[in-house]
Amino acid sequence: MRQQQEKSFISHDGCQIFYRYWPAVDSDQQSNQALVLFHRGHEHSGRVAHLADELALPDFQIFAWDARGNGQSEGERGDAPNFATLVKDAQCFIEHITQEYGLNQQDIAIIAQSVGAVIASAWVHDYVPNIRALVLASPAFSVKLYVPLAVPGLKLLYNFKGNFFVNSYVKPNLLTHDAERARSFTQDPLITRPISVRLLLDLYSVSDRIIKDAKAITVPTQLLVSGSDYVVRRKPQQQFYDNLGTPQKECHILPGFFHDTLGEKDRHIALERARRFILGCFASPAYTPSRLNADRVGYTRLETDNLTLPPSGLVKPLYWKFIKASLKYAGKISHGIKLGLETGFDSGSTLDYVYRNEPAGNSKLGQFFDYLYLQSIGWRGIRQRKLNLEELLKEAISRLQQQNDKVNIVDIAAGHGRYILDTITQIAHKPDYVLLRDYSDINVRDGQTLIEQKGLSDIVRFEKGDAFDRQQLAQLSPKPNLAIVSGLYELFGDNQLIHNSLAGLADAIPVGGYLIYTNQPWHPQLTFIARALTSHRDGQPWIMRRRTQLEMDQLVAQAGFKKITMRIDQWGIFTVSLAQRIH
Template sequence: MNTGFFKSHEGEELFFYEWNYKPGQKTLIVIHRGHEYGERLQEFATHPLFAAYNIFAFDMRGHGHTKAAVSPVFMDSVRDLDTFAKFLGQHYEVREEDIFVVANSIGGVITSAWVHDFAPRIAGMALLAPAFEINLIVPMAKQAIELALKINPKLIVKSYVKSKMLTRDTKQQQAYDNDPLITRSINGKLLIDLANAGKRLVEDAAAITTPTLLLSAKKDFVVINQQQKQFYVNLSSPIKEFVTLEGFHHGILFEQGREEVYKLLQHFIQKAFSAPLPTPTLDSDLFTQKEFETMQYELIPTRERWGYHLQKWALSKLGHLSGGMTVGLTYGFDSGASMDYVYKNTPQGKWGIGRWMDKSYLNAIGWRGVRIRKRHLLQQVEKAIQALQAQEQEVKILDIAGGVGNYLFDIKERHPEVEIVINEFLPANIQKGEQIIKERGYQNIRFTNYNCFEADTYRKLNYSPNITIISGIFELFGDNILASEAIKGVVSISDNGYIIYTGQPWHPQLKTIAFVLKSHQEKDWVMRRRSQRELDGLFSLQGVKKKSMLIDDFGIFTVSLGQVKKY
């Protein structure tokens, strides 16, 4: 066993383990359960059944030999796994498609979120007693913890889990009880964040097509097995297996009879590595297409429909009190003017009640996500600019549907030497944007007025950008052929340039948006979200290779940095 440290996404150092590394071998990443750490996986990692694989593990934040404190944000653990996979690619030449993940308990939820949110093209995953819903024992415990967090945001919850609840193996019980590196508590906010993420992943498991083995412990006192079954049923994976382990407790890799588990794992791992990776297509995800059409035709229960109609009526009568709602009602809630207002995030309205309404409006989870998306987009643009300037290239940016130009003006402020072209379909947005350019005295930045979904647009631009931005536009249109035309057009004028594209793989307020808010076209604002896998596939088909991705803590908006590879 060799060990070392790798730097995660924000610079924290995490401790990792390496067993049996040989260049060119397939690779297993093993994720430990909560409270434990990677070194306890030594028996699994050195078992003869897995001798033909590189095996890696790391200690999560606040666990084992990792000094970084536990993050209360569940998504940070997902980002850590994504960073670790990239680290293995850079330092061990491990290809993404040569990775299979074995994950227990919380590790199973982290792995599921990685596959769902980041869409890595890995060979498969084995989820061992994944903790999609933790058995908190006491009724209303989740609500009690949420209330306690309002009083003490740094709340630490002591774990009720004893070694005998994890395994019937007495030697393993003793090892667990006497190990000073085992943690005995959990961050309260992380516990709630984990519960919310587990619910989201179970409900949206149809987005996952990765080969999946799910092992469920029959006598699991730590998590609720019903959610594991629902997750499995919802999966779209063409290769998937569900096995109930009779008599097993939660700590599957430390249980009596684990040799049988090793055999199940070995068989499925071989099966997953033998299966060809699916080829990207223009096909839409059926589950999001159905969701989109259901909203289009208002095929929802009558009581629910009338509830949304009541909200829409109230918005039409009272919305004028709120500054943001007024902008949305006037120009459309998806308009450039509306986005500009959301980005500014300054509550305005008539009298105190109007400002209060506006503050609540701007604090909606969707708008919070939109502001984070802007921040992430600027980070990805900055990364691309630095890469081009390191190659002594002049930076030329195109946004194919830039609205009034909000975040592009931020780029101009930071990099006045950069050339920027903002394409926008709506004349009103162009007029407002050009006024800002004139007032601020910007140079080398201009608007064009073309349809970004027409292939001929990109020839008419007479411009060769090396950074192209596609933000917040595809979800407004359910048609992948239309989206593909835009990507083709961008690629046709970009030689090895960068493409930054946003996605919306999940949204908790899709129905509210569809049935209450109107679009700039004076229609219901109905969106078709795309899984990250589907979205990445559309770009991959046109020769765009994704290099990195950022996502908000809610799992709503993604911002990917890709590069056109023509030669």
């Protein structure tokens, strides 16, 4: 029997998370291999503790957490601010155990079940950890609610009355054929039967995104699917498996198994397959496929090529003509839509308007249209990106000041520079020098006005410049030790442009300096944007090519930077990363 230890760590927002730890059996020789367990919804780490022995992996250290709001962890029972909070908790958990126990990500395997499997798959998708293997048991991508129109009904009630809780309807004898395990489920005081509707609806939303974009997942993945599952649907599990981007994948249908796959009476069948898969993945060196040529070959390139084609059929062309005509009409009374039509919906002027988030129009109807426009999910993501940028900018400035270094900042495509100027005004110890650059004369003019309004002319300067000219960037003076690239690379699908820009920054930034960069790995409105909105580039359709986070991080690594940390909005649209130049 393994010896269990009870531990805890503090997550990103101060929430204390409980976890169990089982050292490798031969404690005299510390193993660098680790297995992390994510429990089922409503449950806790004690419900997967039996796996520490039953998996028969004595050379592995094993960790299992109580997710926020479950078991012995803090947080309201069965609730969280959103599902992305749980995914970020997972990132903090892995960061904690790698630092505390001297582990490398490539020496970690994950086994996750049900809701825990959705957390794990979203974490692997969003944060692109270089882990060795991922085993998902009956992932809860779509819960069977059995009530007609249950999800739309819950959405309507949630919008009307706010957050509320629903109880799990599943009886223990429909979770497992193991009578003792079913009995213990009923008697376990740490089981949390209620779940908040907010979290339940978010589970559906995140699952839908992860299934659609599973090609971005390159970690070797095994699915263990219960053949007689009364809790979750099998079709989304199959869609996820079919879409997976890793060639190393397996899907096992386990006949007669109920939902508690890893707690079933005949669970040894599932555990033997998981053990074999994990040991097989560890038998060869960790491998991450290169995505540096994804601008030429791959599914995001195919997606973009399809968006360049005119809409097909008879109805779709008429539909998009109607949408564009509606936008043109709305632009006559909505200030934000008018600005987008005049300067481009991807322009610095539009971005600054979105940041300010103050609906304006020529009439009450115009203000209402402007409000709806500013509340679109893409613009909400942009405003969250600004907050994440400000957070990492403060962290980078603090790191440099703690090293007693001068803080020389450059933003190579600043737009109006609002987010960086807002940040500077919030901190007590100002940077030594800030250079804002942009290719647009309008942005330079309006950015300079904003600098003067905020009284920062003594340390901030704005100039015109090309963010893709390697020589210009290499000759920046004074040499920056903190560079920011926000909202730029997302607008250009060509990786050679990004390579030139990053290489120029690497030429300018000394070893030990920092880079903050953004990315757009996902957007639910790509088709609408391509068909209806125009770009700042001569009013052409605004067609974007998404970059997976792996692709963006590899471009940054190629330039000599190592990623330190990352932030992502709750919808999975925009990421902000901090990297340090290492060579």
